[in-house]
Amino acid sequence: xxxxxxxxxxxxxxxxxxxxxxxxxxxxxxxxxxxxxxxxxxxxxxxxxxxxxxxxxxxxxxxxxxxxxxxxxxxxxxxxxxxxxxxxxxxxxxxxxxxxxxxxxxxxxxxxxxxxxxxxxxxxxxxxxxxxxxxxxxxxxxxxxxxxxxxxxxxxxxxxxxxxxxxxxxxxxxxxxxxxxxxxxxxxxxxxxxxxxxxxxxxxxxxxxxxxxxxxxxxxxxxxxxxxxxxxxxxxxxxxxxxxxxxxxxxxxxxxxxxxxxxxxxxxxxxxxxxxxxxxxxxxxxxxxxxxxxxxxxxxxxxxxxxxxxxxxxxxxxxxxx
Amino acid sequence: xxxxxxxxxxxxxxxxxxxxxxxxxxxxxxxxxxxxxxxxxxxxxxxxxxxxxxxxxxxxxxxxxxxxxxxxxxxxxxxxxxxxxxxxxxxxxxxxxxxxxxxxxxxxxxxxxxxxxxxxxxxxxxxxxxxxxxxxxxxxxxxxxxxxxxxxxxxxxxxxxxxxxxxxxxxxxxxxxxxxxxxxxxxxxxxxxxxxxxxxxxxxxxxxxxxxxxxxxxxxxxxxxxxxxxxxxxxxxxxxxxxxxxxxxxxxxxxxxxxxxxxxxxxxxxxxxxxxxxxxxxxxxxxxxxxxxxxxxxxxxxxxxxxxxxxxxxxxxxxxxxxxxxxxxxxxxxxxxxxxxxxxxxxxxxxxxxxxxxxxxxxxxxxxxxxxxxxxxxxxxxxxxxxxxxxxxxxxxxxxxxxxxxxxxxxxxxxxxxxxxxxxxxxxxxxxxxxxxxxxxxxxxxxxxxxxxxxxxxxxxxxxxxxxxxxxxxxxxxxxxxxxxxxxxxxxxxxxxxxxxxxxxxxxxxx
Numbered sequence: 001x002x003x004x005x006x007x008x009x010x011x012x013x014x015x016x017x018x019x020x021x022x023x024x025x026x027x028x029x030x031x032x033x034x035x036x037x038x039x040x041x042x043x044x045x046x047x048x049x050x051x052x053x054x055x056x057x058x059x060x061x062x063x064x065x066x067x068x069x070x071x072x073x074x075x076x077x078x079x080x081x082x083x084x085x086x087x088x089x090x091x092x093x094x095x096x097x098x099x100x101x102x103x104x105x106x107x108x109x110x111x112x113x114x115x116x117x118x119x120x121x122x123x124x125x126x127x128x129x130x131x132x133x134x135x136x137x138x139x140x141x142x143x144x145x146x147x148x149x150x151x152x153x154x155x156x157x158x159x160x161x162x163x164x165x166x167x168x169x170x171x172x173x174x175x176x177x178x179x180x181x182x183x184x185x186x187x188x189x190x191x192x193x194x195x196x197x198x199x200x201x202x203x204x205x206x207x208x209x210x211x212x213x214x215x216x217x218x219x220x221x222x223x224x225x226x227x228x229x230x231x232x233x234x235x236x237x238x239x240x241x242x243x244x245x246x247x248x249x250x251x252x253x254x255x256x257x258x259x260x261x262x263x264x265x266x267x268x269x270x271x272x273x274x275x276x277x278x279x280x281x282x283x284x285x286x287x288x289x290x291x292x293x294x295x296x297x298x299x300x301x302x303x304x305x306x307x308x309x310x311x312x313x314x315x316x317x318x319x320x321x322x
Numbered sequence: 323x324x325x326x327x328x329x330x331x332x333x334x335x336x337x338x339x340x341x342x343x344x345x346x347x348x349x350x351x352x353x354x355x356x357x358x359x360x361x362x363x364x365x366x367x368x369x370x371x372x373x374x375x376x377x378x379x380x381x382x383x384x385x386x387x388x389x390x391x392x393x394x395x396x397x398x399x400x401x402x403x404x405x406x407x408x409x410x411x412x413x414x415x416x417x418x419x420x421x422x423x424x425x426x427x428x429x430x431x432x433x434x435x436x437x438x439x440x441x442x443x444x445x446x447x448x449x450x451x452x453x454x455x456x457x458x459x460x461x462x463x464x465x466x467x468x469x470x471x472x473x474x475x476x477x478x479x480x481x482x483x484x485x486x487x488x489x490x491x492x493x494x495x496x497x498x499x500x501x502x503x504x505x506x507x508x509x510x511x512x513x514x515x516x517x518x519x520x521x522x523x524x525x526x527x528x529x530x531x532x533x534x535x536x537x538x539x540x541x542x543x544x545x546x547x548x549x550x551x552x553x554x555x556x557x558x559x560x561x562x563x564x565x566x567x568x569x570x571x572x573x574x575x576x577x578x579x580x581x582x583x584x585x586x587x588x589x590x591x592x593x594x595x596x597x598x599x600x601x602x603x604x605x606x607x608x609x610x611x612x613x614x615x616x617x618x619x620x621x622x623x624x625x626x627x628x629x630x631x632x633x634x635x636x637x638x639x640x641x642x643x644x645x646x647x648x649x650x651x652x653x654x655x656x657x658x659x660x661x662x663x664x665x666x667x668x669x670x671x672x673x674x675x676x677x678x679x680x681x682x683x684x685x686x687x688x689x690x691x692x693x694x695x696x697x698x699x700x701x702x703x704x705x706x707x708x709x710x711x712x713x714x715x716x717x718x719x720x721x722x723x724x725x726x727x728x729x730x731x732x733x734x735x736x737x738x739x740x741x742x743x744x745x746x747x748x749x750x751x752x753x754x755x756x757x758x759x760x761x762x763x764x765x766x767x768x769x770x771x772x773x774x775x776x777x778x779x780x781x782x783x784x785x786x787x788x789x790x791x792x793x794x795x796x797x798x799x800x801x802x803x804x805x806x807x808x809x810x811x812x813x814x815x816x817x818x819x820x821x822x823x824x825x826x827x828x829x830x831x832x833x
Contacts, residue, residue, distance in 0.1 A: 177429040179434075184415045192426070
C-alpha cells in the first residue's frame with residue numbers, strides 16, 4: 001500500500017514539474033500585466049529545439065540552452081507585439097501557439113524525416129537521474145527510507161530546478177526591487193511611470209523571465225521526461241499551467257500546490273486505468289483521463305473564490321493625455 | 323529682498339496635434355512660497371505641470387530650477403531635481419502597503435530589506451515634521467482618499483522633493499480634509515518647501531496661496547499676489563470677460579410631483595450600502611439639486627433611478643407610473659419609456675460611444691424608436707436629419723454629423739448628450755455633472771437649457787459636486803452625505819452651512 005502511494009507521489013512529482021515551470025513562467029509575465037496564453041507554444045518550441053539540439057550535439061545542456069533561447073525568442077515576439085506595439089495579448093498568444101505547432105512539425109519533418117519526431121536522445125544527450133547521497137543505503141529503512149530514496153532522490157536536475165524555482169520566485173517577487181516593481185507595473189503602470197521607471201523595459205524583463213522558465217519546461221519534456229521530441233508533445237500542459245496559475249491567484253507557493261494537485265490527478269489517472277474501483281467497477285479510461293480537466297473547470301468555476309488578476313493585466317500602457 | 327526662485331519657466335510651448343495646450347508660458351515661482359495656478363478645465367494647467375514633471379516634453383522653451391537651466395527628460399530627472407508631484411488621480415498601487423508605495427522607484431538597492439528599514443524610519447521622521455501620519459503597514463487601497471493623498475505627498479517628500487506640485491488636490495476631499503491638507507501645505511512652506519497648487523477653485527487659491535497665476539486657453543494671462551486680488555478679478559481673468567456667476571432665472575412655479583422616490587436603498591458591487599433610505603420629490607417646473615462631496619452616493623442614486631444600477635428596495639413614480647426598482651426585471655429602456663431621460667455623469671463611460679459618428683450618438687438608446695427605422699433596419703436619413711436639427715438647435719460645433727464623436731470638445735460632446743435626451747421631450751430629466759470638463763461658453767448654454775426645460779414645466783434632478791453650480795441652478799438643494807439625504811436647504815443658504823452638511827458635521831433627519 002505504502003509502495004503504491006509512494007509510486008503515485010513519485011510520478012506526481014515528475015508530472016507536476018513541467019506544469020510548475022510553465023506556471024511560474026506565466027507568473028512573471030502576468031504579474032507584470034502581460035497576459036500570456038502562449039505558454040503552450042513556447043514550451044513546444046523549446047521542447048523541439050532542445051530535442052533537436054541534444055540529438056545533434058549529444059549534449060543535454062546544449063539542448064537546454066537551445067530550448068531556452070527559442071523560448072525567449074518567442075517571448076520577445078509576444079513582448080514586441082504587446083508591449084511595444086500595444087497589440088492584443090490574447091491574439092498574440094494564440095498566434096505564438098499556432099506558430100509553434102506548425103513550425104516544430106514542419107522543421108522536424110524537414111530536418112529529421114521521422115514524421116515530426118527528433119531522433120531519440122540517450123546517454124549524455126538526456127538529463128539522467130540524480131541519486132541523492134545515501135539513497136541506496138537508506139532504501140530499506142521503513143517509511144522514511146522509501147520516501148527519501150524514491151520520492152526525493154532519483155529525479156533529473158530539472159525537477160530540482162523547478163521546485164527550487166518556487167522559493168526563488170517568491171524571494172524575487174517579495175524581497176527584491178525588481179519584484180516590487182514587477183508587481184507594481186501589473187497593478188498600476190502609471191504609478192511606475194510617474195516614479196520614473198520605464199514600464200516598457202520592466203515588462204520586457206518580465207517576459208524574458210517567462211521565456212527562460214518556459215524554455216526549461218519544454219526541455220524537460222523532450223530531453224528529460226521523454227527521450228526526444230514528439231509532435232504536439234505539450235498536449236495542453238501550457239493551458240493547464242495557466243489554469244494552475246489562476247487557481248493559485250498568481251502566488252508562487254500556491255502555484256506549486258496547484259501544479260502538484262494537477263500532477264497528482266494525472267498520476268492517479270494513469271494508475272487507476274484498468275483497476276477495479278470498489279462500488280463502481282472498472283472506470284473507463286477516458287473518464288479518468290478527463291478528470292484533471294473536469295477538476296480544473298470545477299475548481300475555477302466556483303471553489304476558489306474570486307481570482308482577481310493583476311489589475312492592469314491584458315492592457316498595454318499608454319500615457320494618458322490630460 | 324532678493325527673491326530666490328525655485329522654478330522659472332521661459333517660453334514653454336506644447337501642442338497635442340491641433341490643440342495648442344501651452345502657448346509661450348512664462349512663470350516665476352519664489353522659493354518657500356505657495357504658488358497657485360488657476361484656470362478652467364482645459365486651460366493647460368495640468369499639461370504645464372506634466373512638462374515640469376518630465377511626463378511630457380515641451381516643444382519649446384526653457385526650464386530653470388534653482389537658477390540652473392535644465393532639461394527634464396523624464397520623471398526620474400524631475401525627481402532628481404527635487405520636483406515631486408501629487409497627481410489628481412493618485413499614482414498608487416492599491417494592493418501595496420503604504421511603505422511599498424512610498425519606496426517604489428526609490429528602493430535603495432536591489433534587495434528590499436535594508437531600504438524598507440530606512441524608509442520606515444524616514445516616514446516616522448516626516449510624519450513628525452509635517453504632521454503627516456499614516457500607518458506604514460496599512461494596505462493603501464483600504465485607506466480613505468484623504469490618507470491616500472497623504473501617501474502621495476509622503477512619496478514625494480521621501481524622494482527629497484523641494485518643489486511639490488499638487489494637481490487639483492481637493493477634488494476628492496471633504497471640506498475638513500481639504501482644510502487639513504492646507505494646514506500641511508503651510509507647514510511645508512514654513513519648512514522651506516515650495517508648493518505649486520493647481521486648481522480651478524478660486525476659494526482654495528484665496529485660502530492658501532501667496533501668489534497666483536491665471537491660465538486661459540493655454541496662456542498665463544496674469545500673475546498676482548493673492549492678498550492684492552479678489553475672487554471676482556480672478557474669475558474675470560480666467561474666463562476673459564465679466565462672469566455671471568449667477569444664472570438668470572425667475573422664481574420656480576412648481577406644480578404636481580413628476581418624480582417621486584420612496585425608500586431607495588442601493589448597494590454597490592462589494593455589498594456596501596451606498597444609498598440609504600432616500601426619499602424625495604421633484605415637482606413639475608422645478609430643479610432639485612443634490613449637493614455633496616463626490617462619492618457620497620449621488621452617482622449610485624442617479625443610476626438606480628435611471629434603472630442602470632439594481633436597487634435593494636425603492637419605488638419611483640415617474641409622471642404617474644409606479645416602478646418598483648427592486649423588481650427583478652427592470653431596465654433603463656423601460657424606465658425611459660415612462661418619460662424619464664438621463665444625462666449621465668460620465669459621458670465617456672455611459673453617455674456616448676466616442677468612436678461612433680455624431681449622428682449615431684444622437685439617437686443612442688432611442689434607436690428602437692419607429693421614427694429611426696423599421697424592424698432590424700435603421701433609417702439613416704431620418705437619423706441624420708434629427709442629428710442635423712439638434713446640431714443646429716444646440717449650436718454643436720463643428721456642425722458635422724459625420725464627425726467621430728471623440729473629435730468634438732468636451733462641451734460639444736455634452737451638448738450632444740443633452741440634445742438627445744431633452745429633445746425626446748421627457749417629463750423628468752436626470753442630469754449628472756452637466757458641466758464637468760466643459761468650457762465656459764457651453765456651461766452658460768447648458769445652464770440656460772436646463773432652466774428653459776424647467777420653465778416648460780418639466781422636473782429636473784441635478785447632481786453636481788460643484789456646489790456653486792447646484793446653488794446657481796437649483797430651486798431646492800438636498801445634501802447627501804454617506805448615502806443619506808442629510809438635509810434640505812434653499813439655494814441661498816450660506817456656503818459654510820451647506821459645507822458643514824456635506825462634511826457630515828450636521829446630521830438631521832431627512833423628512
